[in-house]
Amino acid sequence: MSERRFINHPGAKEAPAVALEYRPEPDNNPRLRGLPLVAASYVVANLETAQKYIWSNAKFGQPRHAPGLNENINWRIQPNVIPVGEAEQVTLPLDSEDLITPAPATLPxxxxxxxxYHALYKSGTATPLDVAKALLPLIQRGPNESKYAVAWTQSNAEEVLAAAQASTERWASGKPLGILDGVPFGVKDDTKVAGYVSTMGMKVDKKFPYFNTAETETVWPALKMIEAGAIMMGKMNQHEIGMDTTGCNPSTGTATNWFNPEYFPGGSSSGAGSALSAGIVPITIGTDSGGSMRIPPSFCGVYGLKPTFNRTMSMSSSVCSTGPMTSTVSDLIIAYRVMSQTNPSDEAQSLLAQSVPPSISASSTKYIGICKPWIDRSDPEVLKVFYSTVDYLTTTLGYTPIDISLPYLREGQLAHAAICLSEAAVDAQARHPSDWLALLNHSNRILVSGGSHTPAVDYLKYSQIRQVIMSHLAWLWEKYPGMLVLTPTTPMVGWPINPADHQYGVTDGNNSIKNMTYCWYANMAGCPAVTVPGGYVDAPKGGEHNGGRLSVGVMAMGEWGEEERLLGWAREIKKMVDEGTGREKGSEWVDVIGLVKNEH
Structure with missing residues (x-):
């Protein structure tokens, strides 16, 4: 039995057998692009009956009839489980030898x-100012912008250069702030940074007051990065308001998946996935309501961590978390530890005890939970990578696989999708109350207007489903302490781009639901989850890019507060890739450090 203690724990209780029956079914959401999408958006935006049809057709009313729900199940509005610690909150080290030692130059x-970057500055070969000057032309939007700039939406060059100059002076005086001093990073456009308008991937129209109001404060995770000396290069592109999983954005441009540009980078943190896959920055900050910090890393061949609910900052959401996406697993560890420092002014976030690496003795059993009927709905190529990873974990690393069942895999996903769209509708109404759909593109006018019709009774039923899911997970962790629930990150081998999507966008609810098959569970339960590059497969499209390959991510979900266990697992999987075929990257990857060195 686990000895960990929690506040707001859901209680350990196995779900009833009827809730554990997996009942997958086809969806029949319309796929719309081009002029039919435009026409449909105007009809839906102006006709309430059409909005209600969208909600009903998406089967958002179905979860209220989920078998096993009754009046004895609590309504769990937020998954706000708080890990309780015994000791004073202290940031785990960032300068351990394994984190500050560059990888071998010959590593594939x-x-x-x-x-x-730390070694570069320490050697004096180049400075943070040199790096900033090299990066700005690659990321700034405008006439004659570089092909990498579409991953970004805004960059304040004066602020960037001033921060880089200050870092350069600290290095020159022998007083850098630490491992992150001078390291470039980016922040997703929906995340508040002082001086920037949080455009959220929307088309900027100055006639709306929203687009004329810059943020006055910087959110805690970004602030801690800046205080550590990292250089905030700018705001990053995204799927508009975070409401889909492709990253397709007809308003700001669709960020490129540099692993294979014939495929979407994933969303909603599309700019982050793109910039990381291109080598532009090693760290980005994103948000995740249903896989937005895990699907882009999976598609783009990098790393992402969705922390425990409220771990890095409290948010006005019951599903969303803010956290890091990075190029390497060591950077994921560093970024997470910096971003998750205790914020005394955040009453929710400050209560969470820091995550610490597990104490694993030689006799400890390391469990991986596998829900086979759920996993086996993935594409065959994804399954090949996934089960190869399972084989490595069990035969090489000594993990014990456990066959598990999980409740409400179908009903819970519908509930999660409805919650996301309901929250998006409330947020959109706050941005421009008089005409709240006016700021949105055609796809989101359809999706979000439908989400605005969720009845309170259904929302409470969704909250009961959340309670059952969380209680069952708690029961599993009581039975198998430290168990990691293992799945593919997404069941899909990429999402191919249709050229017609670029002008008006696309809405494809069936594929969106499929893409989030595994990611949503951690959002609904508030648990941490990490995605790692698990392997690579041949792609049907894009043979001229990177040999026509695509990245396949593998994901692990842990108990509340178990980020450090997940990060340790991610480091183990890195060895599998490194010792196997080797890690892969896109053919147009930018060696920023090499570029700066060559200029000297």
Whole structure:
């Protein structure tokens, strides 16, 4: 039995057998693109009956009839489980030898890391100012912008250069702030940074007051990165308001998946996935309501961590978390530890005890939970990578696989999708109350207007489903302490781009639901989850890019507060890739450090 203690724990209780029956079924959401999408958006935006049909057709009313729900199940509005610790909150080390030592130069598929930037500045070969000056032309939007700039939406060059100059002076005086001093990073456009308008991937129209109001404060995770000396290069592109999983954005441009540009980078943190896959920055900050910090890393061949609910900052959401995406696993560890420092002014976040690496003795059993009927709905190529990873974990690393069942895999996903769209509708109404759909593109006018019709009774039923899911997970962790629930990150081998999507966008609810098959569970339960590059497969499209390959991510979900266990697992999987075929990256990857060195 686990000895960990929690506040707001759901209680350990196995779900009833009827809730554990997996009942997958086809969806029949319309796929719309081009002029039919435009026409449909105007009809839906102006006709309430059409909005209600969208909600009903998506089967959002179905979860209220989920078998096993009754009046004895609590309504769990937020998954706000709080890990309780015994000791004073202290940031785990960032300068351990394994984190600050650059990877061997001969390592296949080697990405530049924080350790590489640190070594560069320490050697005096180049400065943070040199790096900033090299990066700005690659990321700034405008006439004659570089092909990498579409991953970004805004960059304040004066602020960037001033921060880089200050870092350069600290290095020159022998007083850098630490491992992150001078390291470039980016922040997703929906995340508040002082001086920037949080455009959220929307088309900027100055006639709306929203687009004329810059943020006055910087959110805690970004603030801690800046205080550590990292250089905030700018705001990053995204799927508009975070409401889909492709990253397709007809308003700001669709960020490129540099692993294979014939495929979407994933969403909603599309700019982050793109910039990381291109080597532009080693660290980004994103948000995740249903896989937005895990699907882009999976598609783009990098790393992402969705932390425990409220771990890095409290948010006005019951599903969303803010956290890091990075090029390497060591950078994921560094970024997470910096972003998750205790914020005394955040009453929710400050209560969570820091995550610490598990104490694993030689006799400890390391469990991986596998829900086979759920997993086996993945594409065959994904399954090949996934089960190869399972084989490595069991035969090489000594993990014990456990066949598990999980409740409400179908009903819970519908509930999660409805919650996301309901929250998006409330947020959209706050941005421009008089005409709240006016700021949105055609796809989101359809999706979000439908989400605005969720009845309170259904929302409470969704909350009961959340309670059952969380209680069952708690029961599993009581039975198998430290168990990691293992799945593919997404069941899909990429999402191919249709050229017609670029002008008006696309809405494809069936594929969106499929893409989130596994990611949503951690959002609904508030648990941490990490995605890692698990392997690579041949792609039907894009043979001229990277040999026509695509990245396949593998994901592990842990108990509340178990980020450090997940990060340790991610480091183990890295060995599998490194010792196997080697890590891969896109053919147009930018060696920023090499570029700066060559200029000297």
């Amino acid at each position: 598929g080697r990405f530049n890391s924080v350790a590489d």
